[in-house]
Amino acid sequence: MKKIISITLILFITLFPTISSANKIITISKGTEAPFNGHLITSQALLKIKNAKTLIEKQCVLDLRYMKKNHAIELKFQGELWKKKYELLELKLKKMLEVKDDEISRLQKLSLKTNNKNLIPLWVTLGFLGGAAITLGLVFAVKETVK
Numbered sequence: 618m619k620k621i622i623s624i625t626l627i628l629f630i631t632l633f634p635t636i637s638s639a640n641k642i643i644t645i646s647k648g649t650e651a652p653f654n655g656h657l658i659t660s661q662a663l664l665k666i667k668n669a670k671t672l673i674e675k676q677c678v679l680d681l682r683y684m685k686k687n688h689a690i691e692l693k694f695q696g697e698l699w700k701k702k703y704e705l706l707e708l709k710l711k712k713m714l715e716v717k718d719d720e721i722s723r724l725q726k727l728s729l730k731t732n733n734k735n736l737i738p739l740w741v742t743l744g745f746l747g748g749a750a751i752t753l754g755l756v757f758a759v760k761e762t763v764k
Contacts, residue, residue: 645657658666
């Protein structure tokens, strides 16, 4: 605790005089001693420094306005770009769904045409004949291997 208090006091003692006298302008006439070591400047130099400071501040304000407007334009452009991409994808999806529906319709019509013909007896007959042929072939193969 003592360390914190001592550090705070040291900082307060060293920084307070510089902070309190930072913005004060003291006028000194010729031959008078200065209250501190440093540089003395004329009124013209002081005005030049103040003008430079205000000029820099105004330039920063203008730069910020420019960047803000530029950023707003970029965001607007990005928003419009994404909107157009979305519309394009929506159109693409719509076309793909139309193609899919057309293909489903075509396949349904095709299946209805083939369902009109009754092919069940044909498939039953072919299945019976195929099964009988396989059975006869197996019986023959077994008899030949047993001999």
